[in-house]
Amino acid sequence: MNNTMQDTQNTMWIDNREVPIEGERNVLEVARKAGIDIPTFCYHSDLSVYGACRLCLVDIDGRGVNASCSVTPEPGMRVKTNTKQVRDIRKISIELLLANHDMNCPTCVRSATCRLRELAERMGIEKLRYKPVHTPRAIDRSAHSLVRDPNKCVLCGDCVRACHEVQGVGAIDFAFRGADSAVMPAFCHNLDAVECVHCGLCATVCPTGALTPKPEIDAVWADLDNPQKVVVAQMAPAVRVGLGEYFGMAAGAVTTGQAVAALKAVGFDKVYDTSFTADMTVLEESEEFLNRLNTGGTLPLFTSCCPAWVKYVEQYHHQLLPHLSSCKSPQQMFGAVARKVLPKHLPLEEKELVVVSVMPCTAKKFEAKQEKFNKDGKPEVDHVITTAELGLMLRQVGLQLQNLEPESFDRPLGFKSGAGVLFGVSGGVTEAVLRYVVEKVQGKPLEQVDFHQVRGEAGLREAVVKVNDTEVRLAIVQGLANVEAVTKQIRDGVCPYHLVEVMACPGGCVCGAGQPHSFNPAARRERTKAIYDHDRTMDFHKAQDNPELAAVYAEHYGEAGGHAAHQALHTDYQHRRRLHELDLTVTDSDQEDKVQVRVCVGTTCFLNGSQELLRKLVHYVERTGLQDRVEINATFCMENCGQSPNVRVGNTHIEHCTFDTARDALTQALNPDISSGFAVSP
Amino acid sequence: MQQTTVRNFEKICEILERYERNPAKLVPILQAVQAEYRYLPKEALAYVATSLGLPPSRVFGVATFYAHFALEPKGKYVIHVCDGTACHVKNSEGLVKAIRKKLGLSKEKNTTDDLLFTLETVSCIGACGLAPVLMINDAVHGQMTPDACATVIDKILEEEKEA
Numbered sequence A: 001m002n003n004t005m006q007d008t009q010n011t012m013w014i015d016n017r018e019v020p021i022e023g024e025r026n027v028l029e030v031a032r033k034a035g036i037d038i039p040t041f042c043y044h045s046d047l048s049v050y051g052a053c054r055l056c057l058v059d060i061d062g063r064g065v066n067a068s069c070s071v072t073p074e075p076g077m078r079v080k081t082n083t084k085q086v087r088d089i090r091k092i093s094i095e096l097l098l099a100n101h102d103m104n105c106p107t108c109v110r111s112a113t114c115r116l117r118e119l120a121e122r123m124g125i126e127k128l129r130y131k132p133v134h135t136p137r138a139i140d141r142s143a144h145s146l147v148r149d150p151n152k153c154v155l156c157g158d159c160v161r162a163c164h165e166v167q168g169v170g171a172i173d174f175a176f177r178g179a180d181s182a183v184m185p186a187f188c189h190n191l192d193a194v195e196c197v198h199c200g201l202c203a204t205v206c207p208t209g210a211l212t213p214k215p216e217i218d219a220v221w222a223d224l225d226n227p228q229k230v231v232v233a234q235m236a237p238a239v240r241v242g243l244g245e246y247f248g249m250a251a252g253a254v255t256t257g258q259a260v261a262a263l264k265a266v267g268f269d270k271v272y273d274t275s276f277t278a279d280m281t282v283l284e285e286s287e288e289f290l291n292r293l294n295t296g297g298t299l300p301l302f303t304s305c306c307p308a309w310v311k312y313v314e315q316y317h318h319q320l321l322p323h324l325s326s327c328k329s330p331q332q333m334f335g336a337v338a339r340k341v342l343p344k345h346l347p348l349e350e351k352e353l354v355v356v357s358v359m360p361c362t363a364k365k366f367e368a369k370q371e372k373f374n375k376d377g378k379p380e381v382d383h384v385i386t387t388a389e390l391g392l393m394l395r396q397v398g399l400q401l402q403n404l405e406p407e408s409f410d411r412p413l414g415f416k417s418g419a420g421v422l423f424g425v426s427g428g429v430t431e432a433v434l435r436y437v438v439e440k441v442q443g444k445p446l447e448q449v450d451f452h453q454v455r456g457e458a459g460l461r462e463a464v465v466k467v468n469d470t471e472v473r474l475a476i477v478q479g480l481a482n483v484e485a486v487t488k489q490i491r492d493g494v495c496p497y498h499l500v501e502v503m504a505c506p507g508g509c510v511c512g513a514g515q516p517h518s519f520n521p522a523a524r525r526e527r528t529k530a531i532y533d534h535d536r537t538m539d540f541h542k543a544q545d546n547p548e549l550a551a552v553y554a555e556h557y558g559e560a561g562g563h564a565a566h567q568a569l570h571t572d573y574q575h576r577r578r579l580h581e582l583d584l585t586v587t588d589s590d591q592e593d594k595v596q597v598r599v600c601v602g603t604t605c606f607l608n609g610s611q612e613l614l615r616k617l618v619h620y621v622e623r624t625g626l627q628d629r630v631e632i633n634a635t636f637c638m639e640n641c642g643q644s645p646n647v648r649v650g651n652t653h654i655e656h657c658t659f660d661t662a663r664d665a666l667t668q669a670l671n672p673d674i675s676s677g678f679a680v681s682p
Numbered sequence B: 001m002q003q004t005t006v007r008n009f010e011k012i013c014e015i016l017e018r019y020e021r022n023p024a025k026l027v028p029i030l031q032a033v034q035a036e037y038r039y040l041p042k043e044a045l046a047y048v049a050t051s052l053g054l055p056p057s058r059v060f061g062v063a064t065f066y067a068h069f070a071l072e073p074k075g076k077y078v079i080h081v082c083d084g085t086a087c088h089v090k091n092s093e094g095l096v097k098a099i100r101k102k103l104g105l106s107k108e109k110n111t112t113d114d115l116l117f118t119l120e121t122v123s124c125i126g127a128c129g130l131a132p133v134l135m136i137n138d139a140v141h142g143q144m145t146p147d148a149c150a151t152v153i154d155k156i157l158e159e160e161k162e163a
């Protein structure tokens, strides 16, 4: 077969137009390429095909009406996307959804970008022909990151697949059936009681207002209105390339100066740049990395700026916690630095200072509220609003971003190098660190600062950078499910990397859940390009060249990676259990003074044999007739997985527990006066 | 609440082993667990999820999807009153009322505190000729009256006492 023939054959017909098939996975993608926006709820090019919403129907010659997302394009196929039958079915689907929907559109935060509202309008639905059957359900506001409003859910399952397939978490899923079916965490729990890492990807893909970032605007207004407070903002790198979209500007428009002006316009006293502390993170993390590299420390080093990733490690990979960089994220470093530097610099009283972050991210809301970032009742960062929330605040005061005169960040915490700006994209942290590490190792100024080998779109990318005689091997991961390949290598002792950057959001922070909603699939690429372009226009490209940062170090922290810096800018991590309050009572007794034995059957302890241990204990108790005096529970994760299996006998916690130690402890607990050794042997 | 016993726990472990902890076998695993407890306690679901390496939300989703699975404990005797058209016409509702009264149950409360009885209605069990019909576990009782319901229940209570 010659080439021309293949070319002519590899086309199909959509609404009487000949359209080439170029590797599209389904008819829907071919039609969209041809500029026909077939409506969908349940289709996302990054996720598996679900085929449940029935909106993407088309009429295929010889096959009848089919869901275009589930049909593979074939040469010569003839498709009609706009027959009366197709239009009618689509319309009915939307009408049925509306009949079961909480239609309080004016008070829904997604009103302006709601896909359901848009489709209802597009299909010319003017009144409901079906009897409303909606019964109200409870709204889940438990998490700091997101609000889950099941009343707005259309059951497309996008969130379920995003959470499971992209993040490897599976915090939410369909539950119940028929009219009762809903998307929710396990056991009808609230989101804050399960393994959700607060990445917000579910909210990004949700077509309606069922999953939305939790707003903090009111708290921010209250502090702005309070004359006793000095309210300062820190703005993350990604915000400057996202905010414009909220005001209808092209994806990737760089609006740094106008975003600063926006913050001033709504009343912030000072506006600083999170890129300043991103530069600081570069210094701290690079020093930590070099130290580990030179002293045979734990490698690979994992980056720690993405709080969703940090929580993920804390709950699934406790044994890898030593790999996590101890650096606080740039957001938290900023909080710590602001509280240290600003009272003297501005000057002000410590208690007057309110620190607000503007972030592209929902996980940052969760991060800021963690106990460990709260000193004596005062959090390092008081409030976290998203890019979209800043857009809303600006509109609340009646201003449009486009009409603002650009302003500059305040100093010193508003000055940064391009390295600190790169944190907004996947691969950016790695590149920023390389600009420091390579220069330091080679001992002469780095001329070529761009490391193109770490840029790109793949979920797991590898790169090797040679410095003198050392090869630095890097991996860049986006989407948490992609990290499992690396964690497995580490477990198997075959991990080749020295540094692994992980960001939960595909694309990195520029595509975070706090960015304005975009139906434009190209937005990710445009925002990323804007960050790289922005770096190119800066005076400095290396964090170590930031003069204001050097001054802050000199005055407050001494050397990068030194003792004072460690105290203020680093943190530690904890194991987290994923299931709360779910103990399995194996044996029970009514007696008052019974001894409680709790055996951890969390994943790690389970893998280390706790089931067998539990079984032996139960047999022992039965055989020795102690049922009345002992109650045995199987419990989930005691947050001490490194020492598994864990067992608690009464008040005694036993790490690396064996049957013998548990039995002795039990004997001891039952007969406090008698020394152990008295136990009945198994 | 019914307690998980040693026997139950051993059984769960055994079931998981029998299915080689294969996540693809979730449904048969849950069926077997339910056979053991007569319902699916959420602690057991959590344990199954951990053992299979599945998100608990998925296990919960499957457990709540199939009508066959129960998340609340059911009684030792499950009474199914048929409410198909034929039985309905012949006053199946009267049977339900009588049983509720006899057992102290209500619309919201389907299971007795001693976990002996659960009352449910079902649509047509295919014995319309005997309408109104009810089933107690696997036994079909046809042409029932409210009084006959009370008698059947008394008989079971009697047997239970002797056992």
Ligand code: SF4
Binding pocket: A146, A162, A163, A167, A169, A170, A171, A172, A195, A196, A197, A198, A199, A200, A201, A202, A203
């Ligand atoms: S925020 Fe992320 S982890 Fe949590 S439910 Fe949504 S997608 Fe899953």
Ligand code: SF4
Binding pocket: A152, A153, A154, A155, A156, A157, A158, A159, A160, A183, A202, A205, A206, A207, A208, A210, A211
């Ligand atoms: S919450 Fe949103 S994304 Fe998830 S199923 Fe409902 S409508 Fe779809």
Ligand code: FES
Binding pocket: A039, A040, A041, A042, A043, A050, A051, A052, A053, A054, A055, A056, A057, A067, A068, A069, A070
């Ligand atoms: S997009 Fe095809 S069925 Fe939903």
Ligand code: FES
Binding pocket: A575, A600, A601, A602, A603, A604, A605, A606, A636, A637, A638, A639, A640, A641, A642, A644, A645, A646
């Ligand atoms: S599984 Fe975490 S302590 Fe047992």
